[in-house]
Amino acid sequence: MTELDFRTLDLLISLAVQEDLGFSDITTRAVVEPSLQARGEFVAKQDFTLAGWPVVERVFQTISTAIQVESWKRDGDAIAKGTVFGTADGPAVYLLSSERVALNFLQRLSGIATLTRKFVEAVSGTGAVILDTRKTTPGLRAIEKYAVRMGGGRNHRFGLSDGVLIKENHITAAGGISEAIRRARSGVDHLKKIEIEVATLEELGQSLDAGADAILLDNMSPSQVTEAVRQTGGRVPLEASGGIHLGNVREYALTGVNFISVGALTHSFPSADISLELKL
Amino acid sequence: MTELDFRTLDLLISLAVQEDLGFSDITTRAVVEPSLQARGEFVAKQDFTLAGWPVVERVFQTISTAIQVESWKRDGDAIAKGTVFGTADGPAVYLLSSERVALNFLQRLSGIATLTRKFVEAVSGTGAVILDTRKTTPGLRAIEKYAVRMGGGRNHRFGLSDGVLIKENHITAAGGISEAIRRARSGVDHLKKIEIEVATLEELGQSLDAGADAILLDNMSPSQVTEAVRQTGGRVPLEASGGIHLGNVREYALTGVNFISVGALTHSFPSADISLELKL
Amino acid sequence: MTELDFRTLDLLISLAVQEDLGFSDITTRAVVEPSLQARGEFVAKQDFTLAGWPVVERVFQTISTAIQVESWKRDGDAIAKGTVFGTADGPAVYLLSSERVALNFLQRLSGIATLTRKFVEAVSGTGAVILDTRKTTPGLRAIEKYAVRMGGGRNHRFGLSDGVLIKENHITAAGGISEAIRRARSGVDHLKKIEIEVATLEELGQSLDAGADAILLDNMSPSQVTEAVRQTGGRVPLEASGGIHLGNVREYALTGVNFISVGALTHSFPSADISLELKL
Amino acid sequence: MTELDFRTLDLLISLAVQEDLGFSDITTRAVVEPSLQARGEFVAKQDFTLAGWPVVERVFQTISTAIQVESWKRDGDAIAKGTVFGTADGPAVYLLSSERVALNFLQRLSGIATLTRKFVEAVSGTGAVILDTRKTTPGLRAIEKYAVRMGGGRNHRFGLSDGVLIKENHITAAGGISEAIRRARSGVDHLKKIEIEVATLEELGQSLDAGADAILLDNMSPSQVTEAVRQTGGRVPLEASGGIHLGNVREYALTGVNFISVGALTHSFPSADISLELKL
């Protein structure tokens, strides 16, 4: 079930509306007749994967309940350049005042879905799963992880409270891999698996010996990952991360690694080019 | 005065901390001794322009007042790859729990400043000023516009309430350029100038006749912009926008246009690559 | 378009309801049958200009959705003493618990509109426009400025972020009129005009020379204002402010000054006398 | 103990700062050097009774902790026209950005205290006590009732939850005075007294018979109040309310009535005239 959670979203929308509208949209209020009805058409200015349409609906709803929003596409659908994929009908003043906030959400989320889709297609047939990371925009994690799912990716843990991932800095602080795993095992509740990040094959071996439930291979080359997969022999799932881009992701996927996590999905995506055009 | 406004920032930090930490950082609490003191070093993994250091300070402060943060660089400074440009000292547990939130802010803001700096350098010597737009991340506008300033760009209006910009959709709704300008002039207070967006030289002429105070040239080619500059003859400032990237921005700047606004500064920037490394 | 913005209003209503109702309206709960239906009639106890009816609707809605509110008058209308101008129907308990909060809003906003209307009528035919100021009640600016519009006045800038007004203290800090104007011109975006406050005709001259876009004449006598108008010759709009009351406002208006701003509209207005009378 | 409660005040200050500053004080940021230190002097432009100084301190503190505020007067003190009664030292940019918010609080609260003091002095020697009402500005009740105390008045109940006052509408709903009092007696906890509002001497008699603990005489003339006092014979405290102003309050006080409540103290007071002048 991929449904979007609206609880934190509403606060975010209200922040966005507040920062864009301030006390009033002075241009629209001065220039446009309050009684004028209009239709806004959402137009794709490039090929992209749609994500964020329910947010668009909610943004318009927040500004005015007099606006009716409709789309014949659903989040996750591919949209071709030039397509009109949705409409918003209602008082022109509210359409104009809502436009930028709605597009700022939609273009970002669709940008994430579009980039994710490219990674997912690049590894198709290999069995490797594309994961996101915690490198998300402050305050937007829930909707950005939703956009990753819309692009066909899967989500890693949501945050620090719902999954154990022992990273290099934790190992440093604990004084070694086996001690870190031992402490994690005894310190968290019995429903959590223990994943650990390793940078070398030697550390991989130590982690397997110490009983890690999953292992993240950090910044390894495809050939190192291949060797790690061989050495692990399917005992625990392996995740590759670091330095992976569209140009080399298939090479990583072909090593047999289970997961490939890509920070760029949420920290360096280009926004999708979408516009809203008013018809009277 | 380029100081960062902390009022909305604190809400954003608390959202970011809430989404990342949830009820607790379970890995760190299990693995790291509460009494362990450490130093975290901020390391540049690429060349970039720093922006967001005061946010980093505030993030750590929010998590724990026991952390001391220090940098010998200031926002706006260029940082070379490999440089350690700041430190955070305090209990290792808090350093580890704060790391990702702090970096998520810093990498994004520095990414924006770095991209802005490239545009500013590309037009150096031409007199053209690089501006941002309202295409910012929902909720983060104030800090993203701050990052643009740190990169040497200037800010366009903050939002819909503090400046008049009549766009194509407004003209459609008002029934024409001169009527739109007339309504704006009589409908907003006497402290606002009237800028209007035009797509052709004919519309430019109409706007000048109708008494616009500033004109945005939308999606014009450099040669069209050159002609617009000639036709305007310095009567009002001109702003070019749409389809401008690092590859053609200097060509636009050389037309003599006063302002060049670039949405990509805030909607499609790559995050700067920065890491925090723990030392015991 | 004079519509009231409900975004901050809802917080204000919830503060008002919280401070008045606390945990419960103990008198009403003890004395009135929950099932009793009643009508409350809004009665004008003096002549006044209506402002704040949409707020009244929203207050009742906040307390209970079972109340139906109706008025055949609209904000901006003149109401004669003795008129019943609106009704609220529903459970008597909720009518009684909402009464004071609703009236506290309505009496204040109508008081502002009524006073504004008097100033507007006093200058009728002169071409002078009555403006409000930033001397509004903390937290109530948006609705108080709305009430000024309902009384026929116009709004000056909303706050410090949407308009430039260089005041005496700024001139002191900048070291002089021309330096202050020069800094403002280069430090704010290209959509803002520069207004400056002057106390003498000499300062007026300096401001005109320095290129101010509008000038506020502070605490000048009508004859000084007349001279200022003559000296300015229509180059920029002039605003008179300070020491202006109903007794002398027409004299100021007859000088030919463009705007007259009056702090008393929002800082020293008497509330309109309105009551709610229950009918069973 | 007359101390001001800061709990709701902080929300109010943040609303006031938000509405006035928006995203930034653009004039001050453009015109004033960030490093410039200055002193602001609070100057009385009329005789008044001070109220709200602790709010002023808190407003400046909210904007910047770099500002030091000091006064040699205390809330409740009389201030003579022309007096400098307080100072604020710190960065000029913050002084200028805080000025209007601070004054908007101070001028209103001092206006209330000043008007209250006039009523208190008008009844001096009579034994009558001046009370406020619930006719306060939405959201500002706590600080407005504080200002009444600073002017020498006393507070009636805070709101609907902490005291029982049966008003005309309640009597209508309950079907009569004695039934209303009976229900109140059995429906509220044993720590509350029952006050009832009456409009005639006959109703006064019924209320006394029904065992009211206190009686509000609504809109009675001084001679009616005199007769009510005689008829009551000290059995319960009497409160006069409605149509009482500075011109007739002493006449009411001389009737021997115990309390006189005056809505105008908080709904129709003129703000005190106070300015902040910058010294370099």
Add this chain to the structure above:
Amino acid sequence: MTELDFRTLDLLISLAVQEDLGFSDITTRAVVEPSLQARGEFVAKQDFTLAGWPVVERVFQTISTAIQVESWKRDGDAIAKGTVFGTADGPAVYLLSSERVALNFLQRLSGIATLTRKFVEAVSGTGAVILDTRKTTPGLRAIEKYAVRMGGGRNHRFGLSDGVLIKENHITAAGGISEAIRRARSGVDHLKKIEIEVATLEELGQSLDAGADAILLDNMSPSQVTEAVRQTGGRVPLEASGGIHLGNVREYALTGVNFISVGALTHSFPSADISLELKL
């Protein structure tokens, strides 16, 4: 009128939903088809007095408006073990995600009502009234006091602002009983009665002499209370408190004391045993 106040409740529900659901109910989202409709039946696993059904409705509403909740019992009703007393129909995913939050409210409030009912029945026929105290769960006072009413008890004052109760620590601070009562009389508004807490018959006498309006007998034995009732002779109401449990409450009630307040009603109640069972 015993209606529940929903104003603070909504915040509490949102806290409860946030802490239980976090970013998502991961089990339900993975295991249950989004399209699956189901019915949940509320089943009594013990005899109890119902309280909190409106809260249950509101919890489900908060999670999803697609759920229909119905009960043929009302708060205050006795429910026998084994009874199905309510249903919730809608998407199974939402029923499952809401279950624990709804039950956590319902079991606690019904636990309080059930315990209160036992005390009320224990004193039936004696004329003594069972009261609650301020020993409520932080943040839940309004709904816990509501549950007491549903169990047939009555409420003491809501909090510190709506009733005067001079306790032992206050007497210590004031320097004696008569001074404390004198100060209270002159320091609070004229609508409040003065109750005082005494530990001995001597203090009772002093309090009566000083004019207390009500007296709380703290930690006295039934025979001491009997003597206190005799000595007071009906002049003021008496309240017994401290060390009173189901085993001795009738003995206290038979002394003729007017009120018996029991902290355990809200600080040491067992939750009622209630479950929600899913039917497809």
Add this chain to the structure above:
Amino acid sequence: MTELDFRTLDLLISLAVQEDLGFSDITTRAVVEPSLQARGEFVAKQDFTLAGWPVVERVFQTISTAIQVESWKRDGDAIAKGTVFGTADGPAVYLLSSERVALNFLQRLSGIATLTRKFVEAVSGTGAVILDTRKTTPGLRAIEKYAVRMGGGRNHRFGLSDGVLIKENHITAAGGISEAIRRARSGVDHLKKIEIEVATLEELGQSLDAGADAILLDNMSPSQVTEAVRQTGGRVPLEASGGIHLGNVREYALTGVNFISVGALTHSFPSADISLELKL
């Protein structure tokens, strides 16, 4: 690391202070000199395990920074009846106004810790671990789970987002044990273990076959649990739950089950008896 998280706590404290103090502690303000300094002593009126002292500190801090709080005991310590275990020094007015809120937190949290300690001691030497559940007070989960840790218990998952527990209702919805486990395995991220609730030994067998990572034995008798332990043979951890109390918990523990979860720890604990006594 057992530290208390203060993020949600502060909101809870502010709710508690708001509901108890309302606009003012009228008794204390009237009766106690503002300048009076006092010491409050925290006295144990029964044997108990301390939990919540940091909350007490924070409550006093919230009311007034002029209060100094100190204890020579730490959360988790046993306190004997009659002991003075902490002090609060400062203005008597603030001590009195804070007392009830502070005690309401402290008595509840210490009550939970005290009850937990009894369960932990009852199973000592058996290897069984006492766990809490999600049956916590709405809004207080984080601090109640903290109190469980202070009593020597361990925490089960925090909420629905950080652990997978397939309950009876989920199995019903999924159509069977193996399908439910299969869906959970494929639908949650790779860092989560899958626990399932079973009511019979047959279901236990199915769950083991389907690859559950942990199994909750619901409402089984000790002899059934013994058989379940035998049948499981250590392959996965087992948790007993339902119908377990102090009288039978050791019997359950001796079966060899790994975890025993007890809802009563947080849903039916008696508050600890603690008082604050004022010394001048």
